[in-house]
Amino acid sequence: GSLLQGLELQVGTISDFHVENKTSNEFFFKLDSFILPGLIYHCKSSGKVTCEIIKTIKAGSTDLTKIIMEQVFYHSKDGTRVPMYIVRHQDVPLDGTAPALLFGYGGFSINIMPTFSIENIFFVEHFRGIYASANIRGGGEYGEKWHTGGMLFSKQNRPDLYGAAIAQVGVMDMLRFQKFTIGYVWCPEFGCSDDKAYFENLLKYSPLHNIRVPANPSVQYPAVLATTADHDDRVVPSHTFKYMAQLQYTIGGSPKQTNPLLLRVETNAGHGAGTPTSKQIDEKTDIYSFMAQNLGLEFNGGKSRQLTKTHYSSNIASTKNIYSKAVGFMKSKNILTSYPETKQHMNP
Incomplete structure (x- = not known):
């Protein structure tokens, strides 16, 4: 046509x-x-x-005329040009001085399109941050070739490059994901550990199986906030439970690990769809409080920084309590059978 x-x-x-x-x-x-x-x-x-x-449709009192959206391209390590959207306030320069929130998905041929999210605008407006959405391979933005370029044997990880990481309902155990609920349908995307070749590849980047104390004494894990929900039947919460237990045991007790390693469990909730607005607000408040504390961000230019710290301190206390309950739950279900006693390192 x-x-x-x-x-x-x-x-x-x-x-x-x-x-x-x-x-x-x-x-x-x-x-x-x-x-x-x-x-x-x-x-x-x-x-x-x-x-x-x-x-x-309006966005409350936010003046969106002062927010800029642009698309740029950067080169991956193999030379591939990868598109990325950048959103920032017009007064914020692109000189490396502003905090940046980078989002990536890269899986299942899902297109990550430019859609409106008030939480991203909140970060840009109130923290004078830069929001970046990278259309990494594994998605479907440029067809099936783009999808296959980020699946199976084509995945890499560099956690040491980040100041803080928010891991939301993540697939952390790449060797056993197919054993739970609908995990088996992901085998065409990731490969299945039942196959020797896939097993060896998955073992290279499985988050749970690649937690190590950094060899460089000047390097530590970034501040980590892992989130899950106790009724998630898509990515079962044991992924996050096991990951945080192993992270706490291996990294949490290291004297050089001063960045916090935290777990947040939403109760009576699933994978995300249908979550009440009140719970969404609670979760985003915790996430941005975590980011503000660990990246030294100032809310509205510092005018409300103490409020953020106060909320974060109370969140630490509740997170400790939730973490203890999560560990107890894992032990009762024998999820921690093969793991040593978990150490807790929750202080910011």
């Missing part, structure tokens, strides 16, 4: 496409981006498609 007409739209993601039936000459869709909460379009097709905006 050939292109009949293009629509002049902002850079963003089209979703929620609705049409009454296949003979209708009108349709609706939503357009949003990292800096656009949403525009609802009403379009008519009678030879030529014409569209008008019928609703503009």
